[in-house]
Amino acid sequence: MATKKNKRRGIKIPHIKKPIIHNEAPGTVTYTGKKENVATKVEIIDYSKDRYHRVDSENIEDAFSFESSEHITWININGLNNTKEIERLGEYYNLHPLIQEDIVSTNQRPKMDEYPEYLYIVFKMLHYNENGDFINEHVSMVMGKDYVTTFQEADGDVWDGLRDRLENAKGRVRNAGADYLMFALLDAIVDNYFSVIETLSSKIEFIEDQLFDDDIEEDITQDIQILKKEILRIRRAVVPLREVINRLEKIDSDLIESKTQNYIRDLYDHIIQVSESVDIYREMIWGLMDMYMTTISNKMNEVMKVLTIMASIFIPLTFMAGIYGMNFEYIPELQFKYGYFVLWGAMILVFFGLLYYFKRKKWL
Amino acid sequence: MATKKNKRRGIKIPHIKKPIIHNEAPGTVTYTGKKENVATKVEIIDYSKDRYHRVDSENIEDAFSFESSEHITWININGLNNTKEIERLGEYYNLHPLIQEDIVSTNQRPKMDEYPEYLYIVFKMLHYNENGDFINEHVSMVMGKDYVTTFQEADGDVWDGLRDRLENAKGRVRNAGADYLMFALLDAIVDNYFSVIETLSSKIEFIEDQLFDDDIEEDITQDIQILKKEILRIRRAVVPLREVINRLEKIDSDLIESKTQNYIRDLYDHIIQVSESVDIYREMIWGLMDMYMTTISNKMNEVMKVLTIMASIFIPLTFMAGIYGMNFEYIPELQFKYGYFVLWGAMILVFFGLLYYFKRKKWL
Amino acid sequence: MATKKNKRRGIKIPHIKKPIIHNEAPGTVTYTGKKENVATKVEIIDYSKDRYHRVDSENIEDAFSFESSEHITWININGLNNTKEIERLGEYYNLHPLIQEDIVSTNQRPKMDEYPEYLYIVFKMLHYNENGDFINEHVSMVMGKDYVTTFQEADGDVWDGLRDRLENAKGRVRNAGADYLMFALLDAIVDNYFSVIETLSSKIEFIEDQLFDDDIEEDITQDIQILKKEILRIRRAVVPLREVINRLEKIDSDLIESKTQNYIRDLYDHIIQVSESVDIYREMIWGLMDMYMTTISNKMNEVMKVLTIMASIFIPLTFMAGIYGMNFEYIPELQFKYGYFVLWGAMILVFFGLLYYFKRKKWL
Amino acid sequence: MATKKNKRRGIKIPHIKKPIIHNEAPGTVTYTGKKENVATKVEIIDYSKDRYHRVDSENIEDAFSFESSEHITWININGLNNTKEIERLGEYYNLHPLIQEDIVSTNQRPKMDEYPEYLYIVFKMLHYNENGDFINEHVSMVMGKDYVTTFQEADGDVWDGLRDRLENAKGRVRNAGADYLMFALLDAIVDNYFSVIETLSSKIEFIEDQLFDDDIEEDITQDIQILKKEILRIRRAVVPLREVINRLEKIDSDLIESKTQNYIRDLYDHIIQVSESVDIYREMIWGLMDMYMTTISNKMNEVMKVLTIMASIFIPLTFMAGIYGMNFEYIPELQFKYGYFVLWGAMILVFFGLLYYFKRKKWL
Amino acid sequence: MATKKNKRRGIKIPHIKKPIIHNEAPGTVTYTGKKENVATKVEIIDYSKDRYHRVDSENIEDAFSFESSEHITWININGLNNTKEIERLGEYYNLHPLIQEDIVSTNQRPKMDEYPEYLYIVFKMLHYNENGDFINEHVSMVMGKDYVTTFQEADGDVWDGLRDRLENAKGRVRNAGADYLMFALLDAIVDNYFSVIETLSSKIEFIEDQLFDDDIEEDITQDIQILKKEILRIRRAVVPLREVINRLEKIDSDLIESKTQNYIRDLYDHIIQVSESVDIYREMIWGLMDMYMTTISNKMNEVMKVLTIMASIFIPLTFMAGIYGMNFEYIPELQFKYGYFVLWGAMILVFFGLLYYFKRKKWL
C-alpha cells in the first residue's frame, strides 16, 4: 500500500510557480490591496468648540480649502487605489514619498514615523464580516498641527460613535485639539479590538463544546487551523500597535499637549490588555489540538473495548461449539443425553465469567 | 462515515453574532461587571494612635465629613453599579475622569497611576466560592495624604483581619500613616493569593490521583481545561500586580514614608513568590495533558493485549476443530479410536504453548 | 521481532567519518562554496546625474580605472572561486585580509564591519530554482566614498530592476550617492525575501490541503521536515541581516548622508516584516506535524470502527450457527420443523440490534 | 460505557475545602514549617587566627557573651519553632521584625536584605533523606561586623567540613573575617547542590534504563511526575540564590573585604553551573514523557502485529475448513478420494504464503 | 497484568546511594577528571619574528628559564592529575589559588577571569573519538605579557596547524605578540567546533534516513536520546565561550593590542555562527521524536488495515459457511442441486464487494 518514496530524492510538493518580484523604486506609490475598483470618497469634518461643519466630496482638493481655517479638520479618505489622488494630497501636505508609498502599501505593518511637522501612524482595522471571515483593513493617519487625515481602503469603519460625539458636542473632543482627535480615533480602533477578541473567544468555546461533546464526528483539525491563523493575524496587528502607542505616550513633540498624555496612557493600558488576551487565546488555541488528540484516543479506546469484549466472549464460545461440531467417530460427550444442555451451561458460565472479568476491569 | 468537508471552503463554525461595540467617550463612567443590583454600602473607619471610630452608611457623603479630621480615614465602598455615587465622590476628591472610569471598569487590568495628590491602584481579589467556582472581583484603591478609599464590586473581602487589628490596635497599623494602611490592604490581598494557589494545588493533586488510579473511567480533558483557564486568570491578576508593587517599592513620592518601604519590599517578596508558584503550577497543569495521553495509551495497550491473547489462542484452536468438522468422505484421523482425545491433547499443547509465549513476552 | 539492543552499550549509528579540520591561518582567502568552476565576470557601471557608462569584462583591473572618476561606480563581481583576483582587488582597495577571507567564505553569516574608509556588509541572496530547491547564495558588498563593490558566487541576481533604473535614470538613484546605491541594492534583496516567503507559504498551504483531504495516502513527514529546514535557513539569512540594517540606521558615518537615513528606516521596516512572517510560518510548519498526527489517528479510528463493526456483528452470528452445527445426539431445536427459519429470525434480530447499537454510538 | 458529563456544567472535582487565610500583622513571628517539636540548640564557635572556642548550649543567651569579644563568632541555631527565643535574639541584635518573621517563615524564597549593620540572607539546604525523599530545609543567616548567625529548622547540615577546618585551622578561614565565614557557609551549600543534582541525574538514568528495557511493564508516568516536581523545587531554591550571590558579588558594603570578592565570584561561577545543570536536567525530564509515549506506541505496534498475523493466517484457514463442513447434498470435492489431503495442501500453501507476506513486510 | 502501584505512596526508583560531598576548602587543587594516570608532559615553544625554539620535557621547571627571554613563549602542559606540578607552576607565575583550582577542576564551565597581570580563560576541546563517542576535554589558558600557558588533560589537541605555522613562520603569528597567540589558540578551538557540529549533523541525517525508510525496525528512541545529550553538552561548551569571546572583544587591557581586536571580532563572528548552528540542530533533534511518533503511528495504521481487511472479508464468509454447516432437519437450500455453487457465487460476490469497498476507501 502507500507508494514508496525514494529516500531523500526530491519533494513531492509540485512545482510552485515563482511569484513575480516587484522591486520598484522606493517611494513608488502603488496600491497593493484587493479593493481596486473603489471610488475615492472624501469626508471632511471641520470643527471647534462652537462650530461643526461637514462636507462630503469625491474630490480631494475640497479638503485643501479648510487648511487655512483656525478650526480642527478631520479629513477621512476612503479608497486607496486611486493613487494619483494620494500623490496630489501628499504633494499638498508635503508628505515624504515613502509615506505616500506606505499609505497605499496594505502589507505595511503598524508603525509610527515622526516628522517635524506631522506624525504618521499605520494601523489595522479588524473585523469579522457577515460570513464570519476575518477582515483586516489597512488604515493610516497623518496628524499635523490642526488637522488629522485618515486613509482607509474602503467605506465602513469603527468611528461612527466618534462622528456622533463630534456632531453633538458630546465628551471632550470638540474642546480639544488635533492630538485628542488622533487619540479618539485610535481609542475607537482599540475598543474594536476588544470585540474582535470576544468573537474569537466565542469561536474557541464553540470548538471546546464540540470536543467535550461525546458525539462529535467532525474532523475539527481544519477549524483549529483557521483559528490559529486568525489569532496570528490579530497578533500581527496588535503587537506593533502596542509599541506605537507606547512610543506615543513617551514622545516629546509640540504636536501633543501634556493633558492628552493621560488619555494616551489609558489607551496604552487598553492595548496591553488586548495583547495579553491575544497571548492567552493563542495558548488556548494551541492547546485545543492536544485536547483533540486525547479526545480521539479516548474514542479509539472505546472502539477497541467493544471489539475486545465482543471478540473475547464469542471467539472462545465459538471454539466450544466447534469442538462438538467435529465428526470424530468416537466423541463420548456427544452421546450423553443431556450433553447439549451441559455444554450450554458451560457456555453460559464462560459468558458470565468473562462479563464479570470485564466488569471488574471497568471496561463495561 | 463522517461527512466530508469541502476543501478550504468556509468553516463549520456557525455564525457567531457580532458583539456590540461600545466606543463611549473616554472617561465615561459605566459599570461593566455583573453585580448590577448591589446597593452601595459605605464603611468608614477613622483612626489614629488613640482613636477608633467606625461608621456604616449607605450615603457616600457621610465620608466627606471625615476629610478635615487629622486622623487617617479608610473609606470602603461596596457596590459599583451605582455610578452616580462614584462620580460624586470622584468630583469631591478631584479624581480624573479616567480614574472614575477605571473604578467601575471591571476588565481593567491591575495597574498604578500616579497623580500628584494621590496614587490610584487597581487589583483583583480572588477566591473560590462555595461551589468551587473561581471568582475574580475587581477592586481599586485611591491613597491620598491621610485617607485610603477602596472600591469593591460587592460585600465580602479579605480584610477582616485588618479590621480587627485596626479596632483592637494590634500590630503597627494604628501608629502609622495612610501609606501603611495601603500596604496592609495589599498585604492581605497577596496573602489571600497564597490560599488561592493552595486550592489550585489541591485540584491538581486530585487530578493526578485520578490519573495514577488504574480505574479511572472519566474523561478528564475538560477538568484539565478548566484548570488551565483558572491558572491563566490567576496569572492575569498576579503578574501585573507584581509590576505595580515593584514600582511602588521604587516610587519617589511624598505620600510614602521611608520606613514603609521595608514593608513594601517584603510585600514584593511575597508577590514574587506567588508568581513563581503560578508559573510552576501552570507548567504542571500543561503537563497533565501529556500524562493523560500516556495513561490513555497504556490503557489501550492493555485492551489490545487482552484481545490479542484471546484471539491468538482461540482462533487457531477453532481452526483445528474446524478441520475435523469437515465432511470429506475420507479423513483418516476421524476413524482413529482415540483421535478425539489426541486432538484434545494437541489443542491443550497449543493452548499452553501460546500462554507460555505471551508469558515470556510479559503480556500476562 | 525487532532485534534487541544491549542496554546503554553504544549507539547503532554507524561510524561517521570525521570531517577534516581546516584550521588555516586567519585571513587566508579560500573559497568554501560549491561553484568552483565559475569564470569570474566583472560588470562595471559608472554613473552620475548626467552620465551612464557600462563595461563588462573578465578582468578585475578594468574596474580600477574608474576609481579616479568623479562619478559613482558600481563594480559587480560574479564568481568567487578565483581567489587570486579577489586578493588583487583587495590589495588595490586596501581591504583587511579578514574581509578578503569573508568575501569567499560562503558560510559567513550576514554581518556588517565598519572600517574608517568603507563599510563591509555580508548577506544572502535567496531563491527557489526551477526544481523547487532552495538556493542560498553568499553575497557581500563593500561601500566606499564613491563606489560600491558587490561579490556574488555566480551569475544571476535580483538587481535587474535596479540596473534598469540606473540606465534609464528612473527614480532617485542617479541623483544620489554611493550610500543610496548601497540602500537600493539591499532593498532589492529584502524585496526578494518577500517573494521567497510567498513561495514558502504556498508550499505550506499545499501540505495543509493534503492534510484536509480525506484521501491522503502519502507519508508527508518528510515534506514537513524539508519545510522545517527551509524556514530555518531563511531565518538564518534574515535575522542577522535585520540586525545589520538596524545598525546601519543608527550608524554615525561620513559615508552615509542624512537624507538616506529615511530610506534605511523604511528598509528596516521591511526586514522586520519579513522576519515576523518567518516567525509565523515557522510556527505554522511546526504545527503541521501535530495536525498530521491527529489526521493519522482519525484515520486509524475509522479503520478500527470498520473492524469492530464487522467483527462484533459476524462473530456472534457465527457462534449461533456454530451451535447448531454441533453433532450432539439430542439437540431438540434441530428437530423443530421451522427451527432453521426461527434461527434466521433470531440472527436477523441480532444483526439489526447491533447495527442500531453502532448507529446510536454514531460509529456508522 | 463511561458516564456522560453534562456539557459545560460544573467540574467533577469534588469540593475542596478552602485553606484558612492567615493574614497576620506583618512582622508577626510564626513558625510555618513542620518541625514543631524540635528543642532549640545553640552552637557557638568563637575563633581568630590563634584561638578556637566552641560552646554548645540550649540557651540562646549564651551567645550574647561573645559579642564583645574581638574574635569572629559563628552562632548556629537549630530549631525554629521556639519563636520566643528567636524574638529575644532579634531584639538583642536589633533585627527588623520583618527579618525575625522571615527567619521562621519556611516558605520564604532565597533572598538578601541589606541593612546598614548586617546582611540577611535566606537560602535552602537540599538533600535526599534515607528514604530517597527530597528534603528542603529553610535556612537563613545574619552576617554582621564580627559575627555570623545561622538559623536551621533542625539538626544536621552540610557544614561539618567547615567545622573541621575551623577547629583544625585548615585553609584560609581562621585567618579571615566574618565575610569569609559567610562565603564558606554558602560555598558548602552550593557544593551540596552539586551532589543533589548528581542524585537526580542517577534517577533520570534509572528511568531511561527502564524505558530502553524492552521488558518494562510498569507505568512510569508517576515516577516522571515525581522527578518533575523535584527538579522544580530544586530550581526554586537555586535560581533566586543565584541572584543573591550575583548581588553579593557586586555589593558595596563595609562588611565585605575586597579580597573576599574573588571568592564570591568563584561561588557565583559554581551556582551558575548548578543552575545550568538544573535547566538541562529539567529538559531531560520533560523529554522522558515523550520517550515513554513512543515506547508505549512501539509496544502497541508489536501487540497489534501479533494479533494481525495470527488472525490473518487462521481466519482464512478456518473459512476454508468451514466450506467443507457444510452439509449441502452435493459438494463434489467431498467425494474426491484425496480431497482432504488436497485441501491440507492448499491450506499449507496459504499458511506459508501469508507467512512470506508478513516476512517481506518485516513484521516477523 | 502490570502490578498495581499504591497511589501516592513512595516511588519505585530504588535507593540511590548518596554521592559523597566534597566540600574542600576553596582553593584546594584537586584533579576531578578521569585521566588520573597521565604523566605530565611539557612542551615549550619560544619564538619571535626571527627565532623558533622548541623544547619537550617532563619537568615543569624547564619552562621557567624562558621567562626572562624577550621572545614569546608558549608552554603547553598535558596531564592535570599531577597537581603538585600545577601548584609549583602556579607559585612561580603567582597564580591565585582559585585559578590553580580551576585548572584541574574539569567540571568548571568556560569563563574568563581578569587579573592585572594575566588573563585566565577556561574552555572545552570537543571531539568524537574513534568509537564515535563524544569527548569533552577540559582545557584552560593563562595569557601574560609575553607568554601563554595552556593546560590540557591529556595528549592530543587541535593545535597542530598552529604548531606548523609557528615552526615555518606562516601567517601572521610569528610577527605578533602573546595576545595574537591566544587568539590563534582559541581560533583553532572554534574552527574545531565547526567540525564537531558537522559530525552531529551527519548523525541527525542518518537518523532521518532511517525514519524515512519504510523498513525501519529498530527502536531509535535511544539514539535520539543520545543525540539530545550530545547537543546539550556541546551547547554547554559553546554558549559560555561565546560570552567569554564577547567580553574579550570589549576588554580594556594592556595585554591586548588594538590590531588584534579585529581578529577577536572575527572569532566572535565564528562562535556566534557555531552557537546558531547548535540552536538549530537542537531544534532538529527535538523534532526527530515527533517525526518518529508519526512514523510509528503510520506503521500501526498499516498493520490495522491488514487486520481489518482480512477479518472483515473472511469473518462474514465464515459465517455464511457456518450457516450451511448447521444440522437442522429442514434447511431447504441444502437440498437444491446447485446450492453449493450458488453459495460460492454469493461468497465470491461478497468477497469482491468488500474488496471494492476497501479499494474505494484507499485502504488497498
Ligand SMILES: [Mg+2]
Ligand atoms: Mg515603506
Ligand SMILES: [Mg+2]
Ligand atoms: Mg512594507
Ligand SMILES: [Mg+2]
Ligand atoms: Mg474602511
Ligand SMILES: [Mg+2]
Ligand atoms: Mg478605550
Ligand SMILES: [Mg+2]
Ligand atoms: Mg507563555
Ligand SMILES: [Mg+2]
Ligand atoms: Mg504538542
Ligand SMILES: [Mg+2]
Ligand atoms: Mg482606563
Ligand SMILES: [Mg+2]
Ligand atoms: Mg479597560
Ligand SMILES: [Mg+2]
Ligand atoms: Mg490583564
Ligand SMILES: [Mg+2]
Ligand atoms: Mg468584595
Ligand SMILES: [Mg+2]
Ligand atoms: Mg504578607
Ligand SMILES: [Mg+2]
Ligand atoms: Mg511562564
Ligand SMILES: [Mg+2]
Ligand atoms: Mg507536549
Ligand SMILES: [Mg+2]
Ligand atoms: Mg571572518
Ligand SMILES: [Mg+2]
Ligand atoms: Mg565564518
Ligand SMILES: [Mg+2]
Ligand atoms: Mg548570483
